[in-house]
Amino acid sequence: MIEIQHLGCLFGDFALEDVSLRIGKGEYWVLLGPSGCGKSVLLQTIAGFFPPTAGRILVDGRDVTAQAPEQRNIGLVFQQAALFPHLSVRGNIEYGLRARRVPAAEARRTVDELIDRLGLAAVLPRPVATLSGGEAQRVAIARALAVRPVLLLLDEPLSALDHNARLELQAELARLHKELDLTTLHVTHSRDEAAALGDFLAVMLGGRVIQTGTLADLREKPRCPFVARFLGLDPSSAVSRPPCAAVCLDQPGCVPCVSVDEKGQR
Amino acid sequence: MKLAAKQIGAAIVALAAIHLGLGFLPEPPFSVAMNLVLFFTNLFVFHAAAATLARRSARTVGLFLVGYFVLFLLVLVLLGKTPLFILLVVAYASLFASPVLLGFFAIFVLSFVLLQPYAFETFIPLALIYSTLWRVRRVTSRFVRLCLGGGLVAFGVVLFPIIHLATEDSVQTLWSTFVRPEVREALWMSLASSTLATLLVGLAGIPLAYGLARVNFPGKRWVESLVDVPILVPQSVAGVALIVLLGPGSILGGVLESLHLPISGSLAGVVIAQVFVASPFLIKTTMTAFESVPVRLELASRSLGASPAATFWRISLPLASRGIMVGATLAWARAISEFGCIVLFASSPVTAPVLVHTEFLRAGVSESRPIAVLLLVICLWVFVMLQFGQTLIPFALQRPRRERRP
Numbered sequence: 001m002i003e004i005q006h007l008g009c010l011f012g013d014f015a016l017e018d019v020s021l022r023i024g025k026g027e028y029w030v031l032l033g034p035s036g037c038g039k040s041v042l043l044q045t046i047a048g049f050f051p052p053t054a055g056r057i058l059v060d061g062r063d064v065t066a067q068a069p070e071q072r073n074i075g076l077v078f079q080q081a082a083l084f085p086h087l088s089v090r091g092n093i094e095y096g097l098r099a100r101r102v103p104a105a106e107a108r109r110t111v112d113e114l115i116d117r118l119g120l121a122a123v124l125p126r127p128v129a130t131l132s133g134g135e136a137q138r139v140a141i142a143r144a145l146a147v148r149p150v151l152l153l154l155d156e157p158l159s160a161l162d163h164n165a166r167l168e169l170q171a172e173l174a175r176l177h178k179e180l181d182l183t184t185l186h187v188t189h190s191r192d193e194a195a196a197l198g199d200f201l202a203v204m205l206g207g208r209v210i211q212t213g214t215l216a217d218l219r220e221k222p223r224c225p226f227v228a229r230f231l232g233l234d235p236s237s238a239v240s241r242p243p244c245a246a247v248c249l250d251q252p253g254c255v256p257c258v259s260v261d262e263k264g265q266r
Numbered sequence: 267m268k269l270a271a272k273q274i275g276a277a278i279v280a281l282a283a284i285h286l287g288l289g290f291l292p293e294p295p296f297s298v299a300m301n302l303v304l305f306f307t308n309l310f311v312f313h314a315a316a317a318t319l320a321r322r323s324a325r326t327v328g329l330f331l332v333g334y335f336v337l338f339l340l341v342l343v344l345l346g347k348t349p350l351f352i353l354l355v356v357a358y359a360s361l362f363a364s365p366v367l368l369g370f371f372a373i374f375v376l377s378f379v380l381l382q383p384y385a386f387e388t389f390i391p392l393a394l395i396y397s398t399l400w401r402v403r404r405v406t407s408r409f410v411r412l413c414l415g416g417g418l419v420a421f422g423v424v425l426f427p428i429i430h431l432a433t434e435d436s437v438q439t440l441w442s443t444f445v446r447p448e449v450r451e452a453l454w455m456s457l458a459s460s461t462l463a464t465l466l467v468g469l470a471g472i473p474l475a476y477g478l479a480r481v482n483f484p485g486k487r488w489v490e491s492l493v494d495v496p497i498l499v500p501q502s503v504a505g506v507a508l509i510v511l512l513g514p515g516s517i518l519g520g521v522l523e524s525l526h527l528p529i530s531g532s533l534a535g536v537v538i539a540q541v542f543v544a545s546p547f548l549i550k551t552t553m554t555a556f557e558s559v560p561v562r563l564e565l566a567s568r569s570l571g572a573s574p575a576a577t578f579w580r581i582s583l584p585l586a587s588r589g590i591m592v593g594a595t596l597a598w599a600r601a602i603s604e605f606g607c608i609v610l611f612a613s614s615p616v617t618a619p620v621l622v623h624t625e626f627l628r629a630g631v632s633e634s635r636p637i638a639v640l641l642l643v644i645c646l647w648v649f650v651m652l653q654f655g656q657t658l659i660p661f662a663l664q665r666p667r668r669e670r671r672p
Contacts, residue, residue: 047569069568076569082562086584096570099580140566147571 001025001060002046002151002183008054009045016042016207019055023151023185023200028177030198031187032230038207039187043153046185047076059150070099075149079156081136083128089139090115090124096147114142117179118172134165138172145180154186158193170196191231203227274316281308300348307352314359330362341379350379369396387429391422428642435639443636452621452637453644459533459617460601463540464548467597471549472590476582479556490553494546501606504542508611512538535612540601548590548597555589556582588656595652602645 002023009016016038023029033039045052048069056065064072083092093114097107115121118138123131131139137157144152157173158166174197177184186197194201195215202212203226211223221239222228228238285305288294296304311334319327337358341351354375361367373396377389395418399411406414422429443449478490496504512519512529522529529535559582567577583590605619613620618641625634 044565047565049565049568068573069565070571070573072569073571074569076566078562078566080562082560082566084563084567084581084585095567095572095580099567099570099572099576143566143570 001058002185003058004046004055005058006055007042007045007052007057009041009050009052011041011050014038014041014207016045016052019204019207019209021185021202021209021212023183025183026181028174028182028184028197028199029186029202030194030200031185031202031204032189032191032194032198033204034189034230037204039189039204040155041207042204043076043155043185043187046151047074047153048072073147073150075144075147075152077137077140077144077152077154077157079160081131081133081140083131083136083139083143085127085129087128088124089120089126089128089131092128092139093120093142093146095143100147110146111142114146117176118142132165133161134169137161137165137169141173141176145176145182150183152182152184154184156187156189158188158190173197203230277312278309281305281312296348303352304348307355311355311359315362318363333358333362337375340375345379354379366400369400384430387426387433391429392419395419395422431635431639432642432646435636439636440640440643444640448616449618449621449637449640452616452618453641455533455536455615456602456618456641457644457648459536460540460544460598460604462533463537463544463601464594464598466537466541467545467548468590468594471545471593472552472583475549475552476556476578479553480561493549496543497546501543501604502610505539505607505610508535508539508542508607513611529612531612531614533615536608536615536617539607539611540604543604543607544597544601547600548593551593551596552586552590555586555593558589559585591652591656595649595656598652599645599649 002021004019004021004023007016007019019042021029031039031042041050044050046057048064048067048071052065056063058064059072059074084095087095090111094107094111097110102110115124118141120135120138120142123135123139128136128139137160141157154173158169161169170193173184173186176182177197186193188194198215200212201215201218203210203218205226211218211227218227218231219233222231222233222237223239225236225238228234228236282305285301285308288296289298289301294301315327315330319330334355337351337354341347341354357371358368361371370393373389373392377392378385381388395415398418399415402414403411444453474493478486499507509530510516512522512535514520514523514530519529527534529538563581563585564577567581568574572580603619605623608617609620609623616624618637622634622638622641625637
C-alpha cells in the first residue's frame with residue numbers, strides 16, 4: 001500500500017499542491033491529465049528525484065519521504081526507454097540485481113524468468129541501440145521489474161510507440177500486472193490507455209489531483225466540466241458548473257480547479 | 267562529334283605544318299630530331315584525344331586543349347624541359363578519359379614539377395585530400411566539397427612546416443642522434459613527465475568535470491572560465507608565477523627545500539608546470555563528455571538501487587570514457603609540447619623541447635634539427651596511437667558480453 005499524503009513540490013515556477021493518493025497493493029492506477037499538469041513531476045517526486053516541500057510518502061506505513069531514490073525500491077520506466085547503451089540487453093535487465101549485489105545464480109534465474117515472461121529471448125544478442133521502441137520499452141520494463149519494486153511507476157510508457165506496438169505493449173502491461181501482482185501507477189494523457197488499463201483513475205490539472213475513482217465512477221459523476229471533457233463526456237454532465245473555482249470549493253473534498261477553461265481546453 | 271577521315275587528314279596536315287614552320291624558323295627552338303619526336307608525340311595526343319573525346323561536348327574538348335597548353339607553357343616554355351614535356355603530355359592524353367586519374371596527374375605535376383623541392387610533402391597530402399573529396403562526391407553538394415577541400419588545403423599550409431621537418435633528416439642521422447645518452451634521457455623525461463602530468467590532471471579533473479556537468483550554481487560560468495585561465499596565461503608568465511611561489515628563495519619553496527623536497531629543478535617541477543598548462547584541455551573535454559550522458563540514465567540507475575557513486579562508476583564514467591580519452595590525449599599533447607614554462611621554472615632535468623632549444627643556442631639549426639625531428643616523430647606516433655585508441659573504446663569500458671545460447 002502506497003500512501004501519498006498532501007504532497008507539495010516546487011519545481012521552478014511549477015508547483016504540485018496538496019496531492020493525495022492511496023494506492024492499494026495490486027491496484028493499477030492511471031494518472032490522467034493534459035501535458036504540463038505535473039504528472040511527471042509527481043512521478044519523479046514519488047521516485048525520489050525531487051524533494052517534496054510538503055507532505056509525506058508512505059510505503060506500507062513506512063515513511064520514505066526522506067529516503068534517497070535507491071533506497072525506496074520504486075521502479076521507474078521512462079517514456080523513452082532510457083536503456084544503458086553500453087550494456088547488453090541482459091546487462092540492462094540484471095543491472096538492478098547487480099547494484100544490489102544479488103548472488104549471480106539467483107540473479108540469472110530472475111532475469112531468465114523475466115526474459116521468458118516478456119518474450120525477450122529474440123532480442124538478447126542485439127545491441128540495445130538497435131532495438132525498436134516497443135522492444136526497448138519491454139527491456140526497460142523487465143529491468144524495472146527485476147528488482148521486484150513495491151511500486152512500478154510508468155511515465156507515459158506508450159507515448160513514443162507506433163500504434164501497433166502501443167496496443168501490444170498495453171495488453172502486455174495488463175497481463176504482467178495480473179500475473180505478477182504488481183502495484184502500478186501509470187501516467188498518460190490518453191484516455192484510451194486509461195480506460196484499457198486502469199482499475200482506478202486520478203485526473204490531474206495544474207498540479208492538483210481533481211478527482212479520483214474508478215472509470216465508471218468518473219464517467220457517472222465527473223466532478224467538473226474539465227474532468228468530463230477530458231474523459232470525452234459532455235461537459236454539461238459535470239456535477240459542478242462554471243465558474244468552477246466558486247462551485248468546486250463548495251464540494252466536499254474538492255480542490256479548486258482554477259482556470260479550467262484555459263487549461264482544460266488543451 | 268564523330269571525326270570524318272577528311273577532318274583527321276586536315277588535322278595531321280595542320281600539325282605537320284606547325285612543326286615544319288618551327289623547323290624553318292631563323293633560330294629553330296628544337297633540333298630536327300627533337301622536332302620530329304615532338305611531332306609524333308602530338309600525333310599520339312591527337313589520336314588519343316580523338317578516341318576519347320569523340321562523343322564528348324565541345325566544352326570537354328576545350329578543357330582538354332586548355333590542359334595541353336598549361337603543360338606546354340609550364341614545362342616547355344617556362345622550364346624548358348622537352349623530354350619531361352613529352353612524357354607528361356603522353357600521360358595526360360592517355361589519362362584524360364578518367365577524371366580521378368586526371369586529378370592525381372594534375373597533383374603529380376604540381377608537386378613534382380612546380381614544387382619539386384617539396385615534392386613528397388606536397389604530393390601525399392594533396393593526393394589524400396583529392397581522394398577524400400572524390401570519394402564523397404556523390405553524397406555532398408559541390409559547395410560542401412569546396413569548403414572541405416579549400417579548408418583542408420589551407421590547413422595543410424599551416425601544418426606544412428611540420429610535415430616538411432619530418433621529411434628532412436635521414437634515418438641514419440636520426441639514429442645517431444637517438445643513441446646519444448642526453449637525447450634519450452631528455453626524450454624519456456618528456457614522455458614520463460607528460461604521462462604523469464596527464465594522470466594527475468585526470469585524477470583531479472574528472473571529478474571536477476563531473477561536478478560541473480551535474481550541478482548548476484550561481485557563478486558556475488565563472489568557475490568554467492577560471493578553468494580556462496592556463497590557456498590564456500602566456501607560458502613565460504606561468505613560469506614566473508611558479509618560480510615566485512615555489513622557486514628557490516620563496517617561502518613555500520624554502521619549506522619544501524628544508525624537507526628535502528625540492529620542486530624547482532626536479533621532475534616534480536616539470537610535472538607541476540605541465541599540469542598547470544595541460545589541465546584545461548582535459549577538464550573542458552571531460553565536462554562536455556559528462557554533459558552528453560543523459561541525466562535520465564542516471565535517474566534510471568538510481569531507481570534500480572544503485573547509489574550515486576555506483577551510478578558514476580557503472581553508467582556515467584563508461585559512457586563518457588571516450589570523451590575523457592579525447593581530453594587526456596589533448597592534455598598529454600599539451601604537456602609534452604610545453605616549453606616556455608618549463609625552461610624558466612624547471613630547466614633541469616632537461617626535457618626534449620628544452621634540449622632542442624639549448625642545442626640550437628649551442629650549435630645552431632643543424633644540431634638541434636634531428637632532436638626536433640625525433641621528438642616530433644615520437645609525439646606524432648603517440649598522438650596517432652591515442653587517437654586510434656579512442657575508436658577502440660566501444661563507447662564504453664564494458665563491451666556487451668556475448669549471450670549464452672540456451
